[in-house]
Amino acid sequence: MAHFTVKEYFIAVHANFSEKDSSCLIAESCLGYLLQFTAHDSLNDENINNFQLASYAATYWTDHARDAEQVTRSQK
Numbered sequence: 001m002a003h004f005t006v007k008e009y010f011i012a013v014h015a016n017f018s019e020k021d022s023s024c025l026i027a028e029s030c031l032g033y034l035l036q037f038t039a040h041d042s043l044n045d046e047n048i049n050n051f052q053l054a055s056y057a058a059t060y061w062t063d064h065a066r067d068a069e070q071v072t073r074s075q076k
Contacts, residue, residue: 023068030061 007022034057037043043054 020068023064027061027064027068030057030064033057034061 033053034043037051037054043051043058048055
């Protein structure tokens with residue numbers, strides 16, 4: 001979601017905020033955002049432009065969850 005240097009900045013400044021933590025937080029945030037669309041067909045082609053983060057969240061939340069899982073597995 002942000003440029004690589006932003007990621008590096010946050011890792012450096014918040015040394016105890018791990019890559020796993022950030023991936024989990026992004027995945028959870030994406031899912032939380034998507035859960036606000038409770039009405040049937042509330043995310044359709046007509047209104048997706050009104051909720052541009054929804055497209056990102058729906059597309060990439062699994063990538064962020066997978067990243068968190070891979071970091072966890074590599075730490076074992």
